[in-house]
Each structure stands twice: as C-alpha cells, then as structure tokens.
Amino acid sequence: DVKVTQSSRYLVKRTGEKVFxxxxxxxxxxxxxxxxxxxxxxxxxxxxxxDVKMKEKGDIPEGYSVSREKKERFSLILESASTNQTxxxxxxxxSPTGASPLHFxxxxxxxxx
Amino acid sequence: xxxxxxxxxxxxxxxxxxxxxxxxxxxxxxxxxxxxxNSGRGLVHLILIRSNEREKHSGRxxxxxxxxxxxxxxxITASRAADTASYFCATAPxxxxxxxxxxxxxxxxxxx
Numbered sequence: 276d277v278k279v280t281q282s283s284r285y286l287v288k289r290t291g292e293k294v295f296x297x298x299x300x301x302x303x304x305x306x307x308x309x310x311x312x313x314x315x316x317x318x319x320x321x322x323x324x325x326d327v328k329m330k331e332k333g334d335i336p337e338g339y340s341v342s343r344e345k346k347e348r349f350s351l352i353l354e355s356a357s358t359n360q361t362x363x364x365x366x367x368x369x370s371p372t373g374a375s376p377l378h379f380x381x382x383x384x385x386x387x388x
Numbered sequence: 389x390x391x392x393x394x395x396x397x398x399x400x401x402x403x404x405x406x407x408x409x410x411x412x413x414x415x416x417x418x419x420x421x422x423x424x425x426n427s428g429r430g431l432v433h434l435i436l437i438r439s440n441e442r443e444k445h446s447g448r449x450x451x452x453x454x455x456x457x458x459x460x461x462x463x464i465t466a467s468r469a470a471d472t473a474s475y476f477c478a479t480a481p482x483x484x485x486x487x488x489x490x491x492x493x494x495x496x497x498x499x500x
Binding site for chain 1: 418419421423428429430431432433436438476478480486487488489490491492493
C-alpha cells in the first residue's frame with residue numbers, strides 16, 4: 276500500500292513565522308500535490324510537482340512556495356504565515372498514468388495565531 | 389476553480405438503508421473519482437469512472453456517470469455505521485488529468 280506521511284498532524288504558529296510542512300511518499304510517485312481544505316470550500320490545489328525540482332502553481336498559490344529536491348519529498352512553505360492560512364493541509368501523490376487515483380496523507384491542521 | 393458540486397451537502401439515514409450522493413460538474417472530463425474522508429483524516433480513494441464509462445461497481449458502491457448531463461451519482465447500499473464520513477467527487481480535466489478538482493463534499497451520517 277502507498278504510504279504518504281505528513282510530518283505533523285497539528286501545528287500552531289505565530290503570524291509572520293516561516294512555516295515548513297513536509298510530506299514523504301514511499302511509492303516512487305512522480306506527481307505530488309498540496310491542497311488546503313476549508314469548510315464550505317472543499318479542497319483547493321495550492322501547488323503540484325511532476326518531477327524533482329519541477330513545480331506548477333495550482334489555484335491558490337499566493338503566500339506559498341514549494342520545494343521538491345528529492346522524488347519522495349514535497350515541502351510546502353509559508354514564507355510569512357498569516358491568520359488566513361489557518362487550515363487543514365493535505366498532501367497527495369500519484370503515478371503519472373492518466374487515470375490514477377491520488378493517495379493522501381492524514382493532513383496537517385495548521386493554526387496561525 | 390470549483391468544478392464538482394455535491395448534493396446534498398448533508399445526508400442522515402438509518403443503518404441498512406441505501407445512501408445516494410450526487411455530483412454535477414461544468415466542463416469536459418477525462419475521469420471522475422469519488423473519495424471518502426473520515427473526520428480529521430486524509431481522503432481515501434473509492435472508485436474511478438472514465439468518461440467513456442456509464443456505470444461501475446465496487447463492493448457495496450455503485451457509481452454512474454452521465455456525461456450529457458455532466459453528473460455522477462454514488463450509491464452506497466446496505467449502509468453501515470462505519471460508512472459515516474464525508475464523500476467528495478473529483479473531476480480530472482482532459483488535459484492535465486492529474487489535476488483533480490474537488491467539490492465541497494457530502495457529509496453522510498449513518499444512524500444505528
């Protein structure tokens with residue numbers, strides 16, 4: 276079974292801090308994704324990566340950056356955390372085959388105070 | 389850009405009954421997928437139906453797809469308390485089929 280591991284389940288940070296959310300997958304998947312989930316808004320794509328050092332903006336990239344230095348690891352960076360970035364963050368991975376399901380981590384619930 | 393819209397937003401039924409959730413979308417798709425999310429957890433993939441398929445089964449799950457109406461339904465038969473979760477549809481566009489667009493989900497509660 277594919278395992279996608281997010282480093283923290285819960286995180287509390289202060290406004291203005293730089294925040295790193297880490298995600299590791301063990302299935303050698305090329306594609307990795309970061310979503311945020313908010314009540315009433317569903318999941319929205321922040322960034323995705325289809326190879327090492329490659330990245331592409333999703334629907335809501337503002338205020339975020341990403342890093343993919345190794346195939347198994349995809350990091351989401353909040354350069355200067357703000358209260359409107361309080362959310363559930365979900366990482367996912369998949370193989371590049373056209374019709375492949377996403378495999379999700381358990382999520383990181385980030386609170387910015 | 390929100391593509392899938394689930395209906396209803398919340399559904400509460402008795403154990404043993406069938407649960408039907410609907411999803412509508414706006415543009416052409418490569419495939420449509422359904423996911424389940426238990427409270428506070430990540431999403432788990434349930435079933436994928438391609439744009440050229442009309443119906444698919446997996447255990448107690450039945451998914452239909454009507455591309456002319458741009459809609460899909462997920463039927464869970466003989467529901468169990470463990471089916472209590474949120475269910476999301478996600479559409480994959482023809483180009484960039486990896487970039488799924490999720491709806492807001494249906495919150496399903498199964499009462500014992």
